Amino acid sequence: MSTTEAPLTDGFHLMIDALKVNGVATIYGVVGIPITDLARLAQASGIRYVGCRHEASAGHAAAATGFLTKQPSICLTASAPGFLNALPALANATVNCFPMVQISGSGGRGFADLQRGGYEELDQLAAARPFAKAAYRIAHVGDIGRGVARALRTAASGRPGGVYLDIPGAVLTQAVDAELAATTYWRITEPAPSQLPSMEAVDRALSLLAEAERPLVVLGKGAAYAQADVQIRTFLEATRLPYLPMPMAKGLLPDDHPQSVAAARALALAKADVVLLVGARLNWLLGHGEPPQWSPDVTFIQVDIDAGELDSNQPIAAPLIGDIESVTTALIERAPIHRLAVPPAWRDELHAHRASNVATMQRQLDENPSPMKFENALRAVRDVLAERPDVYLVNEGANTLDVTRNVIDMQRPRRRLDSGTWSVMGIGLGYAIAAAINSGDPVVCITGDGAFGFSGMELETICRYGLAITVIVMNNGGAYRGDEVNLASADPSPTELAPSAHHEHLIEAFSGVGYHATNPEELESALRDALNARAPTLIDCVLDPSAGSDSGDLTHLSPKSVVSPA
Numbered sequence: 151m152s153t154t155e156a157p158l159t160d161g162f163h164l165m166i167d168a169l170k171v172n173g174v175a176t177i178y179g180v181v182g183i184p185i186t187d188l189a190r191l192a193q194a195s196g197i198r199y200v201g202c203r204h205e206a207s208a209g210h211a212a213a214a215t216g217f218l219t220k221q222p223s224i225c226l227t228a229s230a231p232g233f234l235n236a237l238p239a240l241a242n243a244t245v246n247c248f249p250m251v252q253i254s255g256s257g258g259r260g261f262a263d264l265q266r267g268g269y270e271e272l273d274q275l276a277a278a279r280p281f282a283k284a285a286y287r288i289a290h291v292g293d294i295g296r297g298v299a300r301a302l303r304t305a306a307s308g309r310p311g312g313v314y315l316d317i318p319g320a321v322l323t324q325a326v327d328a329e330l331a332a333t334t335y336w337r338i339t340e341p342a343p344s345q346l347p348s349m350e351a352v353d354r355a356l357s358l359l360a361e362a363e364r365p366l367v368v369l370g371k372g373a374a375y376a377q378a379d380v381q382i383r384t385f386l387e388a389t390r391l392p393y394l395p396m397p398m399a400k401g402l403l404p405d406d407h408p409q410s411v412a413a414a415r416a417l418a419l420a421k422a423d424v425v426l427l428v429g430a431r432l433n434w435l436l437g438h439g440e441p442p443q444w445s446p447d448v449t450f451i452q453v454d455i456d457a458g459e460l461d462s463n464q465p466i467a468a469p470l471i472g473d474i475e476s477v478t479t480a481l482i483e484r485a486p487i488h489r490l491a492v493p494p495a496w497r498d499e500l501h502a503h504r505a506s507n508v509a510t511m512q513r514q515l516d517e518n519p520s521p522m523k524f525e526n527a528l529r530a531v532r533d534v535l536a537e538r539p540d541v542y543l544v545n546e547g548a549n550t551l552d553v554t555r556n557v558i559d560m561q562r563p564r565r566r567l568d569s570g571t572w573s574v575m576g577i578g579l580g581y582a583i584a585a586a587i588n589s590g591d592p593v594v595c596i597t598g599d600g601a602f603g604f605s606g607m608e609l610e611t612i613c614r615y616g617l618a619i620t621v622i623v624m625n626n627g628g629a630y631r632g633d634e635v636n637l638a639s640a641d642p643s644p645t646e647l648a649p650s651a652h653h654e655h656l657i658e659a660f661s662g663v664g665y666h667a668t669n670p671e672e673l674e675s676a677l678r679d680a681l682n683a684r685a686p687t688l689i690d691c692v693l694d695p696s697a698g699s700d701s702g703d704l705t706h707l708s709p710k711s712v713v714s715p716a
């Protein structure tokens with residue numbers, strides 16, 4: 151280069167500049183053609199690059215980061231197969247309303263469009279579209295800044311979701327004048343602008359609540375995401391309304407809060423006459439708002455950022471469209487005018503039911519079968535975690551998910567991450583990695599032995615980065631349970647996993663610490679040690695193979711043949 155030529159930059163550097171100017175601090179990914187150098191250069195620039203072992207885990211980590219921080223995080227993948235591996239995470243992020251951006255390198259359009267058999271040829275943009283909130287492709291180096299801005303804005307604003315951003319390898323290597331290039335990217339202003347409800351809508355909602363005989367508030371993971379913890383608590387405590395947290399809203403107020411009716415869930419849903427939904431959809435998780443789970447005469451008020459969500463299942467008598475912080479602030483302001491009061495008969499009924507259910511559950515937890523069942527194992531975990539509100543809990547599985555959700559209380563907001571809207575398996579270690587990286591606090595991932603299989607290789611990632619993650623594998627030797635027998639051949643039954651497995655040896659292969667616990671005392675002691683060590687740990691928790699049921703609480707969703715077996 152002669153001394154008179156202007157300094158050059160290229161697509162790699164522009165992509166990094168555009169991400170950095172927008173505050174992207176971490177990229178989760180798996181390297182490969184054509185983005186290996188992008189990962190290296192991002193790391194060299196000060197962005198934290200976390201290399202996972204499977205793109206789905208990288209995608210789940212980016213999505214969990216979005217949920218925890220309200221900032222879209224990045225999942226970076228190679229072309230075609232690497233790209234495809236991340237799609238389940240992109241779809242899951244979108245379904246759960248978590249902001250993230252999947253950036254995948256791609257091959258030459260000229261090959262893909264004419265199907266010439268190019269290296270890893272695939273129309274990735276078209277393939278991503280059905281799974282993303284939006285999908286964009288950058289065609290020219292000068293559009294990198296615009297593409298990044300568009301992707302981050304779309305992921306974070308309105309109803310958050312997963313966005314796909316395609317970057318052809320040839321664009322990454324395009325060189326341009328550095329001074330001119332610096333004018334092509336920018337920091338987006340207010341990525342998720344506030345959206346205020348009208349006062350008329352607020353008053354309509356409050357007057358319905360004021361007339362209610364059996365009011366109820368349902369807090370969903372949208373409420374946790376909104377980071378309006380103080381406003382939500384202030385509103386609930388000022389009005390003394392009973393509330394029910396959805397699984398990922400647990401801890402928004404401490405689970406032992408006197409107004410929580412989590413332990414009287416069925417009664418609260420069946421009898422409530424006016425229900426305020428805050429960041430919770432009336433989807434399958436809430437029985438679509440239909441009888442018999444709900445009263446046929448129930449009236450719904452719904453707070454959501456997305457007006458298109460309303461009336462998706464039931465009439466919404468009082469829509470409150472806006473962001474949860476603005477809406478709850480308005481509710482707090484106007485509530486005194488409406489003189490909300492919870493009828494004592496309703497409060498007493500809920501309290502009595504809650505006390506009776508808590509006593510029944512305690513009796514179940516106090517039983518001490520050997521080998522362990524889910525209940526006495528999770529009692530031991532509960533006792534340790536009760537003293538550790540700082541711990542993030544990641545939870546997946548079937549029975550493991552159901553029992554853990556009911557047994558383990560959360561004390562702080564956004565400390566519980568779980569299988570979510572799709573009840574999906576495989577989020578476990580990716581979510582755990584994100585929680586550890588973002589918080590620096592210890593993470594406990596309680597996973598079924600079936601669910602663990604979907605992301606188990608990330609044990610190596612956890613060890614490589616020295617993350618304070620403890621994985622507890624609920625080992626009953628099967629998907630659902632481990633005692634099903636195949637009478638037709640010598641093959642294991644469809645639900646069976648290796649009997650007498652020692653999952654702790656898997657983490658030992660990467661110099662992590664493994665424990666094998668066969669009773670609640672061993673489990674409790676292993677968990678205490680693990681949390682104190684703040685090191686990568688796996689506890690293999692041996693359960694009775696007959697513990698658990700088909701699909702856990704979702705047995706009714708698992709179709710059974712109507713014809714009896716031959």
Ligand code: ADP
Pocket residue numbers: 245246247309310369370371372373375376396397398399428429430431432433435453454455456459472473474475570571
């Ligand atoms: P859950 O599964 O806990 O019931 P859902 O995922 O069904 O929760 O619902 C979350 C809802 O929260 C979505 O409809 C989403 O549009 C909404 N939401 C997300 N963020 C916000 C926000 N900041 N303000 C208002 N609504 C939000």
